[in-house]
Every structure is written in C-alpha cells, then in structure tokens.
Amino acid sequence: MPNIDAGLKNMMAIEGALGAAVVDYNSGMSLGSLNSTSGLDLDVAAAGNTEVVRAKMRTMDQLGLKQGLEDILISLSGQYHLIRPLTNRKGQGLFLYLALDRARANLALARHRLKGIEEELEV
Numbered sequence: 001m002p003n004i005d006a007g008l009k010n011m012m013a014i015e016g017a018l019g020a021a022v023v024d025y026n027s028g029m030s031l032g033s034l035n036s037t038s039g040l041d042l043d044v045a046a047a048g049n050t051e052v053v054r055a056k057m058r059t060m061d062q063l064g065l066k067q068g069l070e071d072i073l074i075s076l077s078g079q080y081h082l083i084r085p086l087t088n089r090k091g092q093g094l095f096l097y098l099a100l101d102r103a104r105a106n107l108a109l110a111r112h113r114l115k116g117i118e119e120e121l122e123v
Helices: 004-012 042-062 107-120
Strands: 017-024 029-035 072-075 079-085 094-101
Touching: 004 017, 004 029, 004 094, 004 107, 017 042, 029 042, 042 072, 042 079, 042 094, 079 107, 094 107
Parallel strands: none
Antiparallel strands: 017 029, 017 094, 072 079, 079 094
C-alpha cells in the first residue's frame, strides 16, 4: 500500500500531470503535494478546492442524495482539474487533487488511474 508520498508520485506519473495534492477538506490544508510547474500554487488550489468539495457535499445532503461522490471535474480551456474524495474509513475528510495539461492528458485514463491510486493509498 503506497503512503501519501508514493501516491503523489503515482499521480504525477499520469500523462499530462501538472500538480498533485492530498488535501484535508476540513481544514483546507494540504498533507502533501508535488508540482511540475511554478505556475500552479498547490496551497491556494488546496484551499480553494476545499470550498468546492464542501459546497458539493452540502448540496448533495440538501438534495437528499445518498450516492457516493466519485469525483469532481473542472474543465478549463487549457487544463483539467480532478478532485477525488477518499472513500475508505481512514481517508474520510481527505481528497486527491490532480491538475492536468489538457493538451497532453487523456481524461478517461487519468480518472481511471486516480481511482486506482485512491483505492491503494494508505493514510
């Protein structure tokens, strides 16, 4: 089972990866991050995407949706941003964040790989 550092390295090995983080959405703090570009501030991304996750979970609760949240996709003109809340008991309150270069990434493959990393991650 990979730990957070190994999980981050696996996330950055996904084609087109620009940055990766494991984030606590209760505090908005990153537990670890890796970045391949200076143009992406992962601390700001962690804090901002915490608000996205909280808003989505609140909305699902208000709608009475009992389904699990697999991931959230934010599409920008040049990037994809994937947010994947951890579902195992030890990972409650955490999410994986992956920023991808849209021109180099395969979104379906990235989602598949991120799911596999989430399933194997030991926190």
